Amino acid sequence: MERQSWLSHVRNSRQPVFLNGHPWWLRGADHLPYGKNPWDAKLPRKLIQSLHDANLGITRTHGMPWNEAWLDAADEIGLGVSIEGIRPWGLSGQIGPTPLDIFQQWLTENQDVIERCRNHPSVLIYTIGNEMMLKDAKNLEKWKQLSAVVKQTREIDPTRPIIASSEYERDPQFYETVLKPNGIDDGDIDDLHRYNNWYGPSSFVTDSKFENEIKRNGGGRPLMGQEMSTGYPDLDTGLPVLRYTRDLLTPQAWVGLDSYPGSDPAVFLEHDHAVTKRWAEQLRFPTRNQHSRVHVVRGGMLVFA
Numbered sequence: 001m002e003r004q005s006w007l008s009h010v011r012n013s014r015q016p017v018f019l020n021g022h023p024w025w026l027r028g029a030d031h032l033p034y035g036k037n038p039w040d041a042k043l044p045r046k047l048i049q050s051l052h053d054a055n056l057g058i059t060r061t062h063g064m065p066w067n068e069a070w071l072d073a074a075d076e077i078g079l080g081v082s083i084e085g086i087r088p089w090g091l092s093g094q095i096g097p098t099p100l101d102i103f104q105q106w107l108t109e110n111q112d113v114i115e116r117c118r119n120h121p122s123v124l125i126y127t128i129g130n131e132m133m134l135k136d137a138k139n140l141e142k143w144k145q146l147s148a149v150v151k152q153t154r155e156i157d158p159t160r161p162i163i164a165s166s167e168y169e170r171d172p173q174f175y176e177t178v179l180k181p182n183g184i185d186d187g188d189i190d191d192l193h194r195y196n197n198w199y200g201p202s203s204f205v206t207d208s209k210f211e212n213e214i215k216r217n218g219g220g221r222p223l224m225g226q227e228m229s230t231g232y233p234d235l236d237t238g239l240p241v242l243r244y245t246r247d248l249l250t251p252q253a254w255v256g257l258d259s260y261p262g263s264d265p266a267v268f269l270e271h272d273h274a275v276t277k278r279w280a281e282q283l284r285f286p287t288r289n290q291h292s293r294v295h296v297v298r299g300g301m302l303v304f305a
Contacts, residue, residue, distance in 0.1 A: 019124070024124075026057040026058045026080060026124075027055075027056060027057060027058075028056055028057060028058035028059050028060070028080070028082075029051055029054075029056050029059055030059060030060045030062065030226055030227065030229075031059055031060045031061065031062045032044070032047050032048070032051075032059055032070075033047075034061065034064050034066055034070055035064050038066075038067055038069070038070070039067070039069055040069070041069050041073075044066075044069060044070040044073040044074070045073045045077065048070075048073050048074055048077045048079050049077055051079055052077050052078055052079055056079075057079070057080050058079065058080035058081065058082060058124060059079060059080070059081060059082070060081075060082040060084055060127070060166075060226050061081060061082065061083055061084050062084055062088070062130060062226075063084055063085075063086065063087075063088040063129075063130055064084075064086070065083050065084065065085065065086060065113045065116075065117065066081065066083070066117075068116075071117065071120045071122060071123070072120075074120070074122035075120050075121055075122045078122075079122060080122060080123075080124040080125075081120075081122045081123050081124060081125075082124060082125040082126075082127050082163070082226065083113065083117050083123050083125070083126050083127065084127040084128075084129065084130060084166060085110060085113065085126075085127065085128050085129045085149070086109055086110075086113065087106055087109075087129050087132075088129050088130035088131065088132075089129070089130060089131055089132065089134065090106070090129050090132055091129075091132045091133055091136070091139075091142040091145065091146060092131055092132060092133060092134035092135060092136065093134065093135050093136060094135065094136060095136075096141070097139075097141045097142050097144075097145050098145055103145055103148075106149065107148070107149065107152055110128075110149055110152060110153065111152065111156060114126065114152075114153055114156040114157050115156060117157075118156065118157040118159070118160075123160065124160065125160060125161055125162070125163060125189065126153050126157070126160055126161075126162045126163070127162075127163040127165075127166050127191070127226065128146060128149050128150055128153065128162065128163065128164055128165060128187070129146075129165055129166065130165070130166045130167070131165065131166060131167045131193070132146055132164075132165035132166075132168075133146070133165055133168065134167065137168075138174060138178070140178060140182060140184075143179060143182075143184050143186075144182070144184065146164055146165065147164075147183070147184040147185045147186070150162055150164050150185040150186070150187055151185050154185070161187075161188040161189055161222075162187040162188050162189070163187050163188070163189050163190075163191045163224075163226075164185070164186045164187035165187075165191070166191050166193070166226045166227070167191060167192070167193040167227070168186065168187070168190065168191060169190040169191070169192055169223075170186060170190055170221060188221070188222065189221060189222045189223070189224060190221050190222070190223045190224070191223075191224055191225065191226050192223065192224075192225045192228070193225065193226070193227040193228070194225060194227070194228055195227070195228075195229055195230065196230065196275075196279050196282070197230045197231065197254075197275040197279060198229070198230055198231050198232070198244075198250055199250075202275070203230075203275055203278040203279040203281075203282045204275075204278055228279075228283070229276075229279075230272060230275045230276045230279055231244075231250070231251070231254070231268075231271075231272045231275070231276075232244060233265070233268065233269060233272060237261075237265060238265030238266075238268070238269055239251075239259065239260075239261065239263060239265045239268055240254075240259050240268055242261065245259050245260060245261075251268065254268065254271050254272075254275075255267050255268050255271050
């Protein structure tokens with residue numbers, strides 16, 4: 001597959017992303033443990049093959065752009081990749097813009113990532129960073145820096161669509177009155193993050209807020225969710241991640257005392273299974289009446305058309 005054959009934009013406000021001129025419907029899982037052993041050539045093939053065999057089409061490199069061993073495996077087996085930049089939360093919080101010398105280093109690093117990844121056919125999307133504008137979403141000076149990275153990415157590789165920030169959904173009024181007049185490039189695709197039952201409301205209660213977000217959809221741009229999940233089981237114990245038990249008390253609301261260390265993890269995992277199934281149903285069913293397609297799997301990535 002030649003790099004020049006990729007389509008870098010969407011055709012109109014209600015179209016999906018196109019691949020080689022054809023609409024491309026994807027469902028994915030987020031994300032593989034690349035950082036544990038990045039140069040082991042056997043590990044990516046084992047994990048990527050597992051996703052491929054489970055009919056999953058895309059994954060996300062959360063804060064860690066893959067190296068050649070992993071991208072080669074994705075190319076050969078057939079798994080789409082959202083390449084996420086190396087500065088997650090780089091502009092988030094009530095802080096000022098990145099100092100100019102550090103920002104220049106950011107551009108240097110981003111250039112290296114895009115030049116290294118652009119000839120891999122598995123790369124479908126570039127995501128500049130994770131939750132970059134969190135808690136400061138309308139800071140124009142930060143947007144100017146984020147936009148500069150988006151524009152640099154387009155210049156180096158104009159063949160693929162871009163997500164400016166994983167969690168960003170365009171506010172049409174703010175875009176038209178502030179971002180657009182200032183020449184801000186906010187990417188091509190919106191990207192919701194939602195954790196119903198964990199940070200958000202229970203999926204067993206009708207939540208019209210999420211349905212309204214889908215309908216609003218930033219003026220109709222393509223919409224995906226690179227973080228759509230429920231709870232956080234600890235991979236070593238099967239119990240909820242201890243920070244949430246200790247600091248946020250979320251797991252206690254699910255399973256009470258069975259959330260604490262030393263408990264049988266089956267209790268928490270069974271509840272996690274139930275709420276995840278319900279969350280997936282809540283995502284899929286309302287959108288069927290809107291003639292849209294939604295794909296979701298446990299662990300994280302959702303793609304809307």
